[in-house]
Amino acid sequence: MPSRGVFTGTGAVCPLGRSAPEFYRRLLAGESGVRPMTEEERRGLQATHVARCDGFTPQPEIPPMKARRFDRGSQFAIVACAQAIAESGYEVAKDPESIGIALGTGSAGAGALTEFLRVLLTESPEAAPPFHFPNTVANAPASQVSIDLKVFGPNVTVTQKDPSALNALLFASLAIGAGRARAMLAGGVDEWNPFYALGFDRVSALRGQKRASGIVQGEGAFAVVLEDEAAARSRGARGLARLAGLAAAGVPTDPYRFAPDPDAMTRAMSGALADAGVSPADIGLVFPSRDGVDDMDAAEADALRRLFGTPPPEIEVKRAIGEMAASGGGQLVAACRAVADSGGPFAGSGRPRRALVNSFGAGGNFLAAVIEAASGEAA
């Protein structure tokens, strides 16, 4: 099976830290970025908890004067992508057309959108602030990254529920496979927004006082640099991890409902394993999609038992960073660092250095990926 690409850099701005190494270290230490909502955040909601990037500052990656031009989501994305590029050592300026970007998001643009509409609806269309309008688009963060880092290659944003970041990774791997780019920034970005929180609360998606089953919303940005393996080798880049396999499965269902369907979840996982050319015994670690929606979590546990019998050890990411369209990016960054970590969850275990990442969301949207050590020690 031909490689879908090698990961050479990672970046993270999230409730568990402001860099990929910090996020990964605190995740393994069992820390959580979930906290009680402030009174202001809770206004009108039954939800009680949230995971936010408290105290985030865009410096040093973005100078203060420049940072004012970007909304919060774009700041997250620029910082995470700049970190990923720095770790990869990719020289963007040498050939800006050779590198592109694909981010998943469920909320980018929400701040600008709600502010523009607030003025338009409560004052008048003429009073609506024009500078907000261009930032109402979901592709604002990825495009601000492309402008800031001078990335000339493919540039897309994907929105398809919770697994949007893995969906963006799929786009990126296809773009590299088709020769549209030699490297792609991939990942996800989300910003917490009070009106979106209200919406999710009203459709009974959030865990809280009246509801034991549901998600805790997160925010942040995660990025990886995915490169064509031969191109990475020829520039002497050190691969952290390899994208071995990726697959999607859909369930026909209402966009706002969950489809706790273990068959479709198994189809996504088996598809990723088949794409990687490996069997369940070749997987040494699982990053489950588990996010607090009871029937979805039960269906996933069922699907994992069916696939593995006794599933390998797990690292739960959403417990620590919350759920969002970008969360799969967090699992992906953690998986890349785990398979590359000599002292981490694989150390001394004898288990294959290969991880399965599940990202299952509302509307019957399921993706799964297989990430393995780049050094050839996966088997």
Add this chain to the structure above:
Amino acid sequence: MGNRRRVVVTGLGAVTAIGTTVPEFWRNLTAGVCGIRPLSLFDASSYRTQTAAEVREIPDGELSPAESRRMSRADRMGIAAASEAIAAAGLDLSREDPTRIGVILGGGTSGLLDSEEFFARHLEGKKARPSRVLNHLPDAITDRVAQHWSLQGLKSTITTACSSSANAMGYAFDAIVSGLADVVLTGGSDVLARLTYGGFNSLRSVDPDPCRPFDRERRGLSIGEAAGILVFEEEERARRRGAPVVAEFLGYGVTSDAFHMTAPDPSGAAGGRTVRAALASAGIDAGRVDYVNAHGTATPQNDSAETAALKTGLGERAREIPVSSIKSMIGHCLCASGAIEAVATALTIREKTVPPTIHYENRDPACDLDYVPNEARAADVRVALSNSFAFGGNSTVIVLARA
């Protein structure tokens, strides 16, 4: 290239201001009918402009009354266009492997019009229907289409503003070529909303009269709405089942301008890169291109920058071929514009007729190509480009060809 899987278009569906079926849309498009009229969907009296290319009646035949009540206008238009495209392709989806069929669409404002009403009531402290609050999430339409036809393959929604549905088609192409799917329903559906209507007005980029692409006196765009759905199918299987092949999707180029969030690169360098990426993806020279379906929004900046981009990307060939903007008739359908313009481009190839740019009167020295003014023209178009440029500098060019 020899063994690469190829992708053909086997079905088209269209819901627009000048026709809610493909035959009606094409008849009016080639007759130069303008669909830009006074806006009726919401009260526009307090906006700077009051016109739009609005769809007055959505053909809901595919839906039960309960279903159509639950869905947004964007969902309903998308389902109608998908239904037409599936029928035209001769596909009996109940007999296909549902895991091999994907849905990849461009996401637009979705049910934002309803959410705006919720939002307005909420801001006034009134009770509002919670079922409407998340209606504007752009991926709803993709899930709805998959749900309606019980499809179980990859679902994706591309959200790159005005190039969303062009990129969705590119993603669909790559998904089929790579073997991830055999059939993909692709394109997009995007509808009028106060946000986008007010947004372009606030940027002073809307013409109070119907827009005049490439005309020296052009003053901005006209907002429109549309659904355009295309059935993409792996060629060998389409041939095997005797499908009515409309055109081949030869390839596409997607690039970042990396220039400015709203302004195009006036030199044409950025757009020229996109055109060249598209030609490279399709494996053809500029000399093979017979027609360009322009982005042609009729803003002063876009049309001159796009003209420069075509000269940069196609060289001398740009001066030899027709270039037209159907936005002069159906307005700028935003996230669905790439899709509905791809439908028009595929029909241009099949029907050997180039649709015109209407409202064209005055030649602009900065726009000096052949824009097919005011009247359709017979032309044996074998290879055509369709351009889509978006906020954020997300630029996409697709390549369609006679199969």
